[in-house]
Amino acid sequence: MGKTRAFDVTTLPGFTFIAILAFxxxxxPIVTLVIYxxxxxxxxxxxxxxSLEWYAVAAQxxxxxxxxxxSxxxxxxASVISTALATMAALGTTRRGKFTGQTVIYVIINQPLMVPEIVTAVALLIFFSSVKVATGYSGLGYLILAHSAFCIPFAYLPIxxxxxxxxxxxxxxxxxxxxTPLQTFRYVTLPLLLPGVIAGxxxxxxxxxxxxxxxxFVKSAGQDTLPTYMLGQLRRALTPEVNAISTALLALTILILTLFVFVTKKRG
Known part of the structure; x- marks a missing residue:
């Protein structure tokens, strides 16, 4: 009896064409934005x-x-707060055996990944609006806390x-x-865990x-971040300045994601 060949999706008819079309x-559109x-x-x-004119205009x-x-x-x-909380959550869910409610805890931690972002935004808007009315404070703290809550699962997964x-x-x-447990964490666990913490x-x-x-949804007047500023510009007279800002933001994102890959890469 002949040896059974493993299924290989790349051998299916049209696979190469569909893959190229998808890319x-x-x-x-991203390449077009960078060019323009x-x-x-x-x-x-x-x-x-x-011309580099619009980069100069954006910079000034x-x-x-x-x-x-x-931003x-x-x-x-947000990255500092969410990473600290994610590290504690990861330690609490991995450095012990199975326990009652473990699945529920996983669901709660990863909730922002599963619930549509608009739902999370509306919930945060309602909550922080009540806090604003009660305290009278309307600073950046709300945006920092909102971003921290949303970023926890993203930091949690690599850790x-x-x-x-x-x-x-x-x-x-x-x-x-x-x-002591604290000494063990400080001198043993944390140094070994550090690449995961940095990646998170x-x-x-x-x-x-x-x-x-x-x-x-959460920001107050005069608290535009770079993405919301760009969104506002799209509603006005559109110039290549938006393309320049988008390209700079894209370059920063690619740089950090490249560092993320190197940090999370397994060493021999």
């Missing part, structure tokens, strides 16, 4: 010659500068994956040598930096 449909960010004309869809735009600074402040704080792949032998040895923080930073829906 073209996915990346052609160097457009010297005033139109977003008519080529007027190569005070509204863009304010929105960029605000970075929110993203940094949990790192913990599940770690050998517990060294932690057990530290306990046998009378190290990077992912949370990107998710916060690019977020539009939650920001749009």
């Amino acid at each position: 073209v449909l996915l990346y052609a 960010s160097f457009n010297g004309g005033n139109s977003v869809n008519q080529w007027g010659g190569f 735009n005070e509204a863009v500068q304010d929105a960029t600074a605000r 970075l402040i929110i993203a940094v704080w 949990k994956a790192r913990l599940e792949g770690m050998d517990t032998t060294m932690e057990t040895a530290a306990a046998d040598l009378y190290a 923080a990077m992912l949370a930073f990107i998710i916060s930096l690019d977020n539009v829906i939650i920001t749009e």
Whole structure:
């Protein structure tokens, strides 16, 4: 009896064509946006010659500068808070045996991934609106907390994956040598877990930096981030400045995601 060949999807008729078509449909608009960010004309869809003019215009735009600074402040704080909470959650769900309610806890932690973002945004809007009325405070704290809550599962997944792949032998040895749980975590677990923590923080930073829906619902007047500023520009006279800002944001995202891949890459 002949040997049965394993099924290979790449051998199916039309696979190559469909794969190429999918990549073209996915990346052609992005490539077009990047090309037209160097457009010297005033139109977003008519080529007027190569120029870096709109990058200079965007860099000198005070509204863009304010929105960029605000986006970075929110993203940094959100990544720090969400990563700290995600690390504690990952330790609590992986460094112990099976327990009652474990599945429910997983669902609660990953809720932002499963529920439509618009639902989360409306819920945060209602909650923070009540807090604003009660306290009178309307600063960036609400956006930071909202982004932190949304980013927790994104930071949690790489940290949990790192913990599940770690050998517990060294932690057990530290306990046998009378190290306290805090000492074991500080000198053994955390150094081994650090690549996962860094990867989780990077992912949370990107998710916060690019977020539009939650920001749009939670922000107060004068608290535009870079994505919401760009959304507002789309409703006005559109210029290649938006293309330039989008390209710069895309470049930053690609850079951080590249670092994320290197950090999470398994070493021999």
